[in-house]
Amino acid sequence: MTEVKLFDELLKDLVKAIPEPEQTMGRPRIPLHESLFCAIQKVYSQLSSRRAYSLFENATERGQISHAPYFNAPSAFFN
Numbered sequence: 001m002t003e004v005k006l007f008d009e010l011l012k013d014l015v016k017a018i019p020e021p022e023q024t025m026g027r028p029r030i031p032l033h034e035s036l037f038c039a040i041q042k043v044y045s046q047l048s049s050r051r052a053y054s055l056f057e058n059a060t061e062r063g064q065i066s067h068a069p070y071f072n073a074p075s076a077f078f079n
Helices: 003-016 032-045 049-061 073-078
Strands: none
Touching: 003 032, 032 049, 032 073, 049 073
């Protein structure tokens, strides 16, 4: 009954441990742990990129990520 809620909390704790690579040039990018969180959440939900965007907004409201990335960010991360 609480699978999704527990999955999101466990995923947040899991990706939090990933070190952030140093960025010396260019526009600030989405933190690696947030990109990974959204990519895994998209695959787990089995939704299209556009439909999974609402999951990213929900994660932002719950404080699991700082802001919802553009809907295509998880696909770009996989590429």
